[in-house]
Structures are given as structure tokens and as C-alpha cells.
Amino acid sequence: MARYGMALDYKNCINCKACEVACKEENGVELGAEKHRIWVGANNPDGQWPLLDIASAAFLPSQCQHCDDAPCQEVCPTHATYYDENNVVRVDADKCILCSYCMNACPYDARYVDDRTMTVDKCTFCSDTRLARGETTTACQNTCPTKVRTFGDLDDPESEISELLRTREHFSLKSHLGTNPKLFYLT
Amino acid sequence: MKIGPINIPLKEDFSLKSILGFEKTPMNMLVAVLTLAFLAMFVVGVATYLMHGHHAYNVTREHPWGLLIAVYIFFVVSSTGFCIVGSLGDVFGFKDYMMISKRAIFGSIVTILAGFAVIAFEIGHPVTMLIYNVLSPGLTSAIWWMGTLYGIYLTFMIVEFYFLLNNNMQKARIFGLIGLLVGLAAHSNLGGVFGFLNARTISNGVFYPTYFILTAFITGIYLSFIIMGFRYKMNFDEKTKALLVGLAKIQTLLIAILMFFETWKMLTAVYGGMPNRAEVAEHIMHSGAFMYGEVLMGMLIPFTVMLLTKWRSVTTYVWTSVIGMVGIFFMRYDLVHDTQLKPLQMMKTHEYQLPPSWVEYFPSATEIMISLGGLGLCVLLYYVGTRAFNLDEEH
Numbered sequence: 001m002a003r004y005g006m007a008l009d010y011k012n013c014i015n016c017k018a019c020e021v022a023c024k025e026e027n028g029v030e031l032g033a034e035k036h037r038i039w040v041g042a043n044n045p046d047g048q049w050p051l052l053d054i055a056s057a058a059f060l061p062s063q064c065q066h067c068d069d070a071p072c073q074e075v076c077p078t079h080a081t082y083y084d085e086n087n088v089v090r091v092d093a094d095k096c097i098l099c100s101y102c103m104n105a106c107p108y109d110a111r112y113v114d115d116r117t118m119t120v121d122k123c124t125f126c127s128d129t130r131l132a133r134g135e136t137t138t139a140c141q142n143t144c145p146t147k148v149r150t151f152g153d154l155d156d157p158e159s160e161i162s163e164l165l166r167t168r169e170h171f172s173l174k175s176h177l178g179t180n181p182k183l184f185y186l187t
Numbered sequence: 188m189k190i191g192p193i194n195i196p197l198k199e200d201f202s203l204k205s206i207l208g209f210e211k212t213p214m215n216m217l218v219a220v221l222t223l224a225f226l227a228m229f230v231v232g233v234a235t236y237l238m239h240g241h242h243a244y245n246v247t248r249e250h251p252w253g254l255l256i257a258v259y260i261f262f263v264v265s266s267t268g269f270c271i272v273g274s275l276g277d278v279f280g281f282k283d284y285m286m287i288s289k290r291a292i293f294g295s296i297v298t299i300l301a302g303f304a305v306i307a308f309e310i311g312h313p314v315t316m317l318i319y320n321v322l323s324p325g326l327t328s329a330i331w332w333m334g335t336l337y338g339i340y341l342t343f344m345i346v347e348f349y350f351l352l353n354n355n356m357q358k359a360r361i362f363g364l365i366g367l368l369v370g371l372a373a374h375s376n377l378g379g380v381f382g383f384l385n386a387r388t389i390s391n392g393v394f395y396p397t398y399f400i401l402t403a404f405i406t407g408i409y410l411s412f413i414i415m416g417f418r419y420k421m422n423f424d425e426k427t428k429a430l431l432v433g434l435a436k437i438q439t440l441l442i443a444i445l446m447f448f449e450t451w452k453m454l455t456a457v458y459g460g461m462p463n464r465a466e467v468a469e470h471i472m473h474s475g476a477f478m479y480g481e482v483l484m485g486m487l488i489p490f491t492v493m494l495l496t497k498w499r500s501v502t503t504y505v506w507t508s509v510i511g512m513v514g515i516f517f518m519r520y521d522l523v524h525d526t527q528l529k530p531l532q533m534m535k536t537h538e539y540q541l542p543p544s545w546v547e548y549f550p551s552a553t554e555i556m557i558s559l560g561g562l563g564l565c566v567l568l569y570y571v572g573t574r575a576f577n578l579d580e581e582h
């Protein structure tokens with residue numbers, strides 16, 4: 001039993017999108033711009049030339065935040081969205097009725113419809129693939145050339161992610177909504 | 188008609204001939220042709236959906252709820268409204284309103300059936316829903332409560348209608364009261380579906396669960412004018428006039444309260460320029476659907492006409508109620524669309540594509556056909572009901 005989370009040293013992101021490709025390849029995500037479990041957000045620099053705010057031009061890789069208090073899980077009428085034994089937010093395709101309430105309730109736009117099963121799909125931290133094979137990294141983490149992502153057990157004080165969160169300042173996205181995300185952005 | 192111990196008093200002349208034997212006035216013919224056309228559209232729309240799934244709809248990842256959700260809300264609000272108006276007489280004992288009870292309760296049944304017919308083609312797996320709604324209930328989900336309570340509500344409405352048909356007023360009152368309470372709970376839960384969306388600041392909060400009950404009552408009165416106008420062909424006797432004048436006075440008060448609510452909703456949304464909320468509210472206020480649909484047709488025109496005519500011209504109110512119902516439709520459409528207006532990801536996620544300021548949506552032909560089909564189904568069921576049952580008050 002673990003409580004998996006991910007820390008992102010997002011300032012190292014170079015927007016190469018290798019993580020997006022690796023995710024699609026590893027987890028068999030459908031092709032198409034709308035069908036993505038993870039993404040890299042790009043902020044254009046604010047201001048006018050020559051007074052450009054260079055610091056604002058950041059890349060922000062993101063995905064499902066695997067919130068401890070996930071709105072998508074609360075609103076699901078059939079418990080299709082659930083927490084697995086590792087506290088990962090998952091979707092049971094057999095129970096999903098495609099009411100799309102979770103897509104509306106998720107503050108992070110992290111869900112989409114898988115046209116093959118006609119159910120809602122999302123990031124699983126590679127639970128069905130890499131973790132099921134006994135590996136300890138996610139596809140997006142494994143492929144990242146600048147080592148932006150660190151995946152691990154938040155309950156294990158010896159894990160690399162716990163060490164990072166103890167020693168580095170970090171923030172979460174939309175934390176004011178009380179969702180308690182398990183994705184942490186290192187500053 | 189007797190089925191075991193159940194006695195359903197059908198009209199003696201009820202037959203296919205009586206259904207087709209309506210007076211062939213131009214207006215009746217127009218309604219009949221439109222109803223048939225809508226039903227044909229329903230068949231085409233459903234066939235398209237069954238072949239292409241949600242690809243036949245213009246819903247997207249950013250805008251997963253479209254016209255069919257709005258139309259479902261439109262019908263179930265109408266049902267709750269009918270239930271409230273019907274309860275005035277047979278549950279609360281207002282004698283002037285007794286004459287519309289049976290008709291309104293029947294209206295509440297056909298409107299919710301039309302709503303269910305529409306939502307069945309929006310929910311991706313309706314059969315799975317029926318199974319796992321029972322086996323694995325999500326008790327923290329407003330959709331679960333709304334759906335379950337509406338199912339119970341429909342059962343109570345049917346039983347109440349059965350007792351009304353058999354003139355068993357005591358049992359009708361008991362089932363009517365429970366049905367009304369369950370219906371109000373279901374309906375406020377439908378408001379809660381939107382009110383619980385913490386990520387959507389324009390919808391989040393207490394407003395929708397209460398507003399839904401208020402607008403249900405308003406919708407019920409608009410529809411009561413329309414069905415009574417249809418029943419009496421605009422030639423109302425004194426008793427009916429007294430009923431409609433009473434309803435018009437209540438309606439004026441309710442619309443005034445609604446305008447008060449809406450004004451404060453928009454003022455609090457805009458005040459202080461809170462990000463995500465103020466800009467959405469301003470965007471809404473600049474849209475035609477809100478200004479001309481919701482405000483002008485849904486509220487101002489009926490309200491002004493009733494005030495200027497001092498509640499005397501009930502025939503006019505039938506027509507203003509038709510306008511009012513168009514406004515009510517826009518209220519439902521706006522509610523669904525406006526909730527999803529603001530993109531949740533404000534950063535550019537694809538190369539060469541700027542982040543959108545607003546999420547765009549316009550319903551597809553399939554969505555429009557299924558929606559109009561729901562309306563056709565509702566009109567057909569109601570019309571067949573008027574031929575099959577005596578919906579007038581019995582003495």
C-alpha cells in the first residue's frame with residue numbers, strides 16, 4: 001500500500017513533449033489532440049517587446065493531480081471513479097455510464113472520453129502497465145530528458161519524492177479548491 | 188379498463204379514431220404536422236446517435252454537456268412545475284386550483300417521460316446506469332440523488348394520478364404530498380449538480396438549488412396557461428378565468444422574485460472583479476441568449492404584460508406564456524453552456540494554437556433533432572392523454 005504522488009521540477013521542462021508521446025505509447029492512449037492524459041502547458045511571455053517578462057514564459061507539464069479529495073470521485077454517481085490501493089484515482093470502465101459529470105467537476109481538465117470503450121479515461125500513474133509489471137517509474141518520468149518528474153510513495157519518508165518535498169519549496173495547482181493534489185511543483 | 192385490482196377509467200370513446208378525430212382547424216393541423224415532424228426527427232436523431240455515438244454531438248472535452256442536458260433540465264423543470272401547480276388543489280386544498288390538478292399531474296408525468304427519453308441518448312451507458320445506480324450507489328453525487336429521487340417521484344406521480352382518476356382524493360393527497368416533497372428534493376439536487384461544481388465559480392454555491400425550485404413554479408404556471416388555453420380553446424368560463432387570474436397574480440410575484448434573484452446573482456458575480464467569475468458574468472450579460480432569451484422573453488415580456496393588463500386578460504397570458512417558455516428554454520441552455528464557458532486550462536497546450544478565451548459550443552443537427560423529438564413526444568403523450576382520460580375536475 002502506497003500513496004503515490006509526483007514532484008515536478010517544472011522549470012527544467014524544455015517542452016519536448018517526449019512525456020506526451022511516452023504516455024500515449026505506454027498506455028495505448030488514442031491518437032488526436034483531444035485524447036491526452038498528460039500535457040505540457042506553455043505560457044507565452046507577458047509584456048511587449050522589448051519589455052518582455054522572460055520569467056513568465058514557462059512550461060508547465062501537467063496531468064491528473066490524483067487529488068486526495070478528488071471532486072471527480074465525489075461526483076461520480078456509480079463509484080466508477082475510485083481510489084485504488086495506492087491512492088491513485090482510477091476509473092472502472094465497467095461502471096462508467098459516461099454522464100461526464102467528472103469531466104465537468106475536475107478543476108484541471110484532466111479527463112477525456114476514450115472512444116473505444118465510450119467511457120471516461122485519465123492518467124493512472126501507469127498502474128495498468130509499468131507499475132503492474134513491477135517497475136517503479138511512470139512512462140513520462142522515465143522518458144524525460146531533463147528529469148522534470150519524480151514519482152514515488154509520499155508515505156515513505158525515505159523515498160526520493162519525500163526527500164524532495166522536505167527540502168524544496170513547492171506549490172500545487174488550484175490548491176484553494178481544497179482538492180489536496182498529489183502533484184507538486186518545485187520552485 | 189381493469190387490470191386485476193387496478194381500475195383505469197378510460198374515456199368510453201377512446202380509440203385510434205378519437206385520437207385522429209380532432210377538429211381540423213389550421214392551428215390544430217399545424218400542431219399535428221409539427222408534432223409528427225418532430226417525432227420523425229427524433230427517429231433520425233436517435234438513429235444517427237446509435238451509429239456514431241457522441242461524435243454525432245458537438246460536445247467536446249472542454250464542453251462535455253450540450254443541448255441534450257439543457258433539454259433534459261427543461262423537461263424535468265416543467266415536470267416539477269406541473270407537480271407544484273397540481274398540488275395547490277389536491278394536496279394543499281385550494282379549491283380554485285382543484286380543477287387543474289389532474290391535468291397538471293398528468294402533465295408532470297408526460298414531461299418527465301420526455302426528459303428521460305432525451306437523457307437516455309445523452310448518457311453513454313443508460314443500462315449500466317440502471318444497474319450500478321443500485322449496486323454501487325455514489326451517495327456523494329448530486330446526479331445519483333437527482334436521478335434516484337426523480338425515479339421515485341415519477342412512481343408517486345403515476346400513483347397520485349391513478350387515485351385522481353378514480354376520484355380517491357384522500358389517497359391522492361397522501362401520494363401527492365410525498366411525490367411533491369420527493370420532486371422538490373430531486374429538483375434541488377439537480378440544481379446541486381451545478382451548485383457543487385467548485386471548479387466552476389459562476390455556478391458554484393447555493394443559488395441554483397433554490398433558483399430551480401422558483402423557476403419550476405414559474406414554468407408550471409406558464410405551462411398551465413398553455414394547457415388550459417388548449418383545453419378551452421381560449422373561451423374560458425368564469426371558474427377557469429378565476430383560476431387563471433389567480434395563477435397570473437402568483438406568476439407576477441414569482442417573476443418579480445426571480446428578477447430580484449437574478450439581479451443580485453449578477454451583481455455579486457461582477458462585484459470586485461473576481462477572476463473567473465466576474466469576466467464570465469460579464470460575458471453572459473453581453474450574450475443575446477441571456478438578454479433577449481432569458482431576460483426579455485422569460486421574464487420582462489410576461490411580467491410587463493401581466494402588470495399592464497392588471498391580470499384581467501387571461502387569453503393574452505396564454506400567448507405570453509408561450510413566449511415565457513421560450514425564455515425558460517434559454518434559461519436552461521444558458522445554465523448548461525455558461526457553466527462551461529471558462530476554459531479550465533488557460534495555457535497553450537498545443538503548438539501553434541493560442542489558449543481559447545471562451546469555450547465555444549453550438550448544438551449539432553443530431554442534438555437539435557433529438558431535442559425537438561422530445562418536445563414532439565411530450566405533445567403526443569399529452570394529447571393522447573387528453574383523449575384517453577377525463578382530465579377535467581369531477582364533481
